[in-house]
Amino acid sequence: MFESAEVDHEISKDEYNRMEEELREQLLAAQLVLREQGKQAVLVVIAGVDAAGKGETVQLINTWLDPRRVHTFAFGEPSDEERDRPPLWRYWRVLPPKGEVGIFFDSWYNAPLQAYVAGEIDAAEFDRAIDRANRFERMLANEGFVLLKLWFHITKKEQRKRFRELEADKLTRWRVTKQDWRNFEAYDEIVAAAGRAVRESSTDVAPWIVVPGKDERYRGITVGRALLDALCNEEVGAAPSDTSMHPVAAIDGNSVLAALDSTLTVDEDTYERELEHWQGRLAKLVRRAKFASRSLVVVFEGVDAAGKGGAIRRVTAPVDPRLYQVVAIAAPTDEERARPYLWRFWRHLPRLGKIVVFDRSWYGRVLVERVEGFCTTSDWMRAYSEINDFEEQLVERGAIIVKLWLHITQEEQLRRFEERQQEARKRHKIGPDDWRNREKWPRYEQAVTDMIDRTSTEFAPWDLIEANDKSFARVKILRTICERLEAAME
Amino acid sequence: MFESAEVDHEISKDEYNRMEEELREQLLAAQLVLREQGKQAVLVVIAGVDAAGKGETVQLINTWLDPRRVHTFAFGEPSDEERDRPPLWRYWRVLPPKGEVGIFFDSWYNAPLQAYVAGEIDAAEFDRAIDRANRFERMLANEGFVLLKLWFHITKKEQRKRFRELEADKLTRWRVTKQDWRNFEAYDEIVAAAGRAVRESSTDVAPWIVVPGKDERYRGITVGRALLDALCNEEVGAAPSDTSMHPVAAIDGNSVLAALDSTLTVDEDTYERELEHWQGRLAKLVRRAKFASRSLVVVFEGVDAAGKGGAIRRVTAPVDPRLYQVVAIAAPTDEERARPYLWRFWRHLPRLGKIVVFDRSWYGRVLVERVEGFCTTSDWMRAYSEINDFEEQLVERGAIIVKLWLHITQEEQLRRFEERQQEARKRHKIGPDDWRNREKWPRYEQAVTDMIDRTSTEFAPWDLIEANDKSFARVKILRTICERLEAAME
Known part of the structure; x- marks a missing residue:
């Protein structure tokens, strides 16, 4: 699943500056069109292994776009109001309106992935969770959402190197927690589970895009271009080709309604x-x-x-x-x-x-x-x-x-x-x-x-x-x- | 403050039935006008001593009115999302739109009253809380709210009788808690504090109406009529008489803006x-x-x-x-x-x-x-x-x-x-x-x-x-x- 993302990718600084300037202008223009047409919303789902540059990239996106029309959410622990409702409620309540961009840091993939890696659910239950995610995303797509799902990947070796670098600097030490090192130990299981999730939830309406996390500049341009594609996606908001399939009426006119006894009364x-x-x-x-x-x-x-x-x-x-x-x-x-x-x-x-x-x-x-x-x-x-x-x-x-x-x-x-x-x-x-x-x-x-x-x-x-x-x-x-x-x- | 509410009041069953039928029709008609005009919202604030019939009366109101346009809220313990915001946030978030009726079981009076009776705040702090309530209510009134504040009162003797009756029946025993009996012990202090609150927060735009809680029928008709008055209140939604008072411009044209140095730059x-x-x-x-x-x-x-x-x-x-x-x-x-x-x-x-x-x-x-x-x-x-x-x-x-x-x-x-x-x-x-x-x-x-x-x-x-x-x-x-x-x- 992640082979291509492990190949070394690099962009020179000059090349990056040139690409970034162009991209930036295109992104702003595309965001304006999105807003003016008001037919679609763009939802960016962020996922991936730790220290692969997720936070940095979202920050970058926010400097590229007009931040007044971008809504970034990290969900973390659910509030008590959220725990009382179905797990998707917290995502529903902050869905961006048409014309705007939402960025979800955690998403409906987090809970099943964690539970599966921890051995709390088996493969069948995991597949069921992924199937639900697919159904939810298909509905969103049908309702005018352009879904951009980004999976950030780095190798285990690279991850260790980054954790150590972060720990070496007293300003960034706080970013590496014990849980991060535990996740590092479980890297292979996490990536295997992720591979399964990415494979099963890459659909025509919401494919995953695997982002190589190692080179900062390559990563930025990759995401920027994917985002531009999403912002310019005309397909989704266009009226879908309609179907002529629909339920067949009973030939004899009998029905569950006709079968009701409409004379029933009480005194x-x-x-x-x-x-x-x-x-x-x-x-x-x-x-x-x-x-x-x-x-x-x-x-x-x-x-x-x-x-x-x-x-x-x-x-x-x-x-x-x-x-x-x-x-x-x-x-x-x-x-x-x-x-x-x-x-x-x-x-x-x-x-x-x-x-x-x-x-x-x-x-x-x-x-x-x-x-x-x-x-x-x-x-x-x-x-x-x-x-x-x-x-x-x-x-x-x-x-x-x-x-x-x-x-x-x-x-x-x-x-x-x-x-x-x-x-x-x-x-x-x-x-x-x-x-x-x-x-x-x-x-x-x-x-x-x-x-x-x-x-x-x-x-x-x-x-x-x-x-x-x-x-x-x-x-x-x-x-x-x-x-x-x-x-x-x- | 509550003298009149301790006088015995009674309505016979026949009289009640006649009054109720008439009231009901008037209430429904008034609710319809409220909705069609869409200029005002009615907010009913419920308060009073325990066992004075608050719950029963709100239930009655809900049977009289069209419940589709009535929104009843009991607030109780704040959620974690509510605790992170100012105390009034929980009330703001559920304010009914114009044309509809809100009923608030607990309100901004609860916390200060409890704290004052428990000796956690002194009279000055209590008065300050009441002053804030007044300012909030005046703002609501100016924004098209008709406020109906109902204080339910019964004597200490009557309260003891009711608690005992409720405890005697195994179906209602759950309704009397240890806290209720503690409140009973503190009846005099509670009523004294309440008297202070009612006195200080009875304003022209949001006066308290003290409801004698003893006789169920008398209580119901009292509240029903007050509610009808509130629903028919034309004053609030009407354009308020405007003022000609407003700030005076500086005579020499100088101002904080003109005083700014507009030539400031950085290289x-x-x-x-x-x-x-x-x-x-x-x-x-x-x-x-x-x-x-x-x-x-x-x-x-x-x-x-x-x-x-x-x-x-x-x-x-x-x-x-x-x-x-x-x-x-x-x-x-x-x-x-x-x-x-x-x-x-x-x-x-x-x-x-x-x-x-x-x-x-x-x-x-x-x-x-x-x-x-x-x-x-x-x-x-x-x-x-x-x-x-x-x-x-x-x-x-x-x-x-x-x-x-x-x-x-x-x-x-x-x-x-x-x-x-x-x-x-x-x-x-x-x-x-x-x-x-x-x-x-x-x-x-x-x-x-x-x-x-x-x-x-x-x-x-x-x-x-x-x-x-x-x-x-x-x-x-x-x-x-x-x-x-x-x-x-x-």
């Missing part, structure tokens, strides 16, 4: 009794000691007037308001629009012991955005697995995910729309958009069916709620949430 | 030598062990083409990029526009051991916003003390603030503008706005003079940089930052 007495019962149970469940190391994410989806708002109120009513947040998803803010579509959901993820209720969610991608043509077929087709990846990470960090589809019939929706128009108090809840969406009913129904088929997983299944009768729906929703909590806390 | 050799010297020193200073418990905030201000960008690059170049972020302040995002003007700066405050460089800053309020009339005279007049309060909090939490005004003469600006227009590479840096701003030179100069007079404090002084010669300016800036760091870390 008022049963409703009052059941509601009180399940609300009491929910209040107790989230107070359990065990819940302090879990979190709850409830997703409400459903057509307009399906009764999401009213149902959410019945769910939150019994719960201590210190424990939950309700997040209503409307049009994205401009900060959200400048980042991958999942960013706005990552930022609302609960800490352990807490609850977030989403009134509409990331499923907008495969529902309204699909049907209205707000994204390409490729975009929503890939969203299914991106969403599954997202939810899997959440569940692995302790989240219990309850996804509810509130199903009403077309006739019932019409009845509710008309009711809304007649009642002064409810008139604000209905507008021309709602009537327009109604005309697309069959297309929405197809989108819902596909969504359920493709994102109902063993770790985060969909629950379909017959919602023509609001009382029936509310009781079933509360019961579902309680049962899922109980099962998860067994 | 190229001195520049290279000095630059290297101070850059090396800066790199070392921020690596000192002592810096790990401090942070550095550098503010760059100056007219267009004053050389801010180039100077920032010279400052960041020697510093490990893992330590700093550069924040370029342009037009606010829509999330920022929905909140007080200082919010966008609070969100970028560094953790301890880190550096943030602001390319333009909160001083925009008293410079461009004043001169261009983007805010009223009252707005920028009050900004001076709001900014001083902000910076004082930062300094108290370990920040070293360096504020740099880069001064160039009008002739030098013209020369640079013309240079920019001629050089293809720099043409993007100049537009019609720049020429327009130039015409307002005297007004900007007055604004700068006032800013320096009113915000150059002993904890965060302004440094004026003669910047007609870029080299001279860069050296002076680096030296200033180094000297301030050294002095602060003595």
Whole structure:
């Protein structure tokens, strides 16, 4: 993997000065274009063996570029807020917006590499971690990120020489720690593991570039040119060639939705009794000691007037308001629009012991955005697995995910729309958009069916709620949430 | 203070049901208006003695209102990210946007009250904390917040009765802790301190409302009506009556800016030598062990083409990029526009051991916003003390603030503008706005003079940089930052 990087490379000082001056001008110009077009973000991932010049090179990049549009992050030990969320949360929260450059010193490769070298995970688990990294990076690329992954390499002999030089100078002695010497002892294992990671995660959208770390000038120009390529990359931000592949509709028109019994109701007495019962149970469940190391994410989806708002109120009513947040998803803010579509959901993820209720969610991608043509077929087709990846990470960090589809019939929706128009108090809840969406009913129904088929997983299944009768729906929703909590806390 | 709350109050069940139904409808309608107008945010601050029904009441509010637009926060122990910033940071970060409702369970009153009752701070320090709370709340009110501060009160006798009742039931026993009984013992001291706090922080813009906690129904209706008043408050969001008071210009035209010697220069050799010297020193200073418990905030201000960008690059170049972020302040995002003007700066405050460089800053309020009339005279007049309060909090939490005004003469600006227009590479840096701003030179100069007079404090002084010669300016800036760091870390 690293053979070429061990060949001696050198650039003379004069040559370097000439190259640097040219490069610098090109980089600044390219950064300006990146910013003005605002279609892409560039993310530079820094990795490699110790003392191979990572810090020096990042410092160099920062002097070349306009530092006001470059955001460098070193992650180190996670904060307590970060530990409560999936490992990728800390990277998501600082993703640069389109038009800007991010430099990540540590990345999602650090933890699996360390664990693998230390023998804490086996090859299969390591490969799985790398596979996840690939999936994450592919998503970023599809969302307009140009990924530049740099692996800094020097030989073991060179590393020893550098450590000794640093130790000899009292000004730089602090830079060499005991851990560094331990890593030096494990050099061969680290490089072997790194080789595996680099090999398995060099994809078409995010290949690794191995940087020979020995010669400072050669290293600088190598990175500068790679960065220039990344800044000028037109491919990623360009509209991807669209696919015509998409799920196939059932030929006989039958579907999981059509199979629901829309006549289900409860009478008022049963409703009052059941509601009180399940609300009491929910209040107790989230107070359990065990819940302090879990979190709850409830997703409400459903057509307009399906009764999401009213149902959410019945769910939150019994719960201590210190424990939950309700997040209503409307049009994205401009900060959200400048980042991958999942960013706005990552930022609302609960800490352990807490609850977030989403009134509409990331499923907008495969529902309204699909049907209205707000994204390409490729975009929503890939969203299914991106969403599954997202939810899997959440569940692995302790989240219990309850996804509810509130199903009403077309006739019932019409009845509710008309009711809304007649009642002064409810008139604000209905507008021309709602009537327009109604005309697309069959297309929405197809989108819902596909969504359920493709994102109902063993770790985060969909629950379909017959919602023509609001009382029936509310009781079933509360019961579902309680049962899922109980099962998860067994 | 709490006499009226100890009188017996009662509402019959029938009366309550009738009142509640009416209230509920009014609250929902008012919440909708609040949201549609988007001019104000409502912030409900909850405080009071234990077992007086705080939690129950907030739960009730959440069932009355549309929970999708209500954000309830209990703060408890600060996270490590919060501990690295001024105490108010945790409240700033979750301030609701205009149109929505925030409910804060604990607030800026908790810490001083606890410390005072425990004898850790004396009356003078307590009063100072309350004064700060008042200033913070006045700022919020001026920025469109309606503040509803609720103090829940019950007598000592009633408190004992409730604790015993809760302990008698095995389902609620967990709610009474040893700390609660200790607080019970200290009831008189707590209520005395609370009386002092309530008295001193009942202002015209944020009065306390004392809620009698004994009767559940009376308590609920009391809070509901107060909340309705807050939601319907038209006063705050309305444009405040403007002031005609403002700083007086010097009669003879002399000023701190005019007194600067704009002919100062350095020759190229001195520049290279000095630059290297101070850059090396800066790199070392921020690596000192002592810096790990401090942070550095550098503010760059100056007219267009004053050389801010180039100077920032010279400052960041020697510093490990893992330590700093550069924040370029342009037009606010829509999330920022929905909140007080200082919010966008609070969100970028560094953790301890880190550096943030602001390319333009909160001083925009008293410079461009004043001169261009983007805010009223009252707005920028009050900004001076709001900014001083902000910076004082930062300094108290370990920040070293360096504020740099880069001064160039009008002739030098013209020369640079013309240079920019001629050089293809720099043409993007100049537009019609720049020429327009130039015409307002005297007004900007007055604004700068006032800013320096009113915000150059002993904890965060302004440094004026003669910047007609870029080299001279860069050296002076680096030296200033180094000297301030050294002095602060003595």
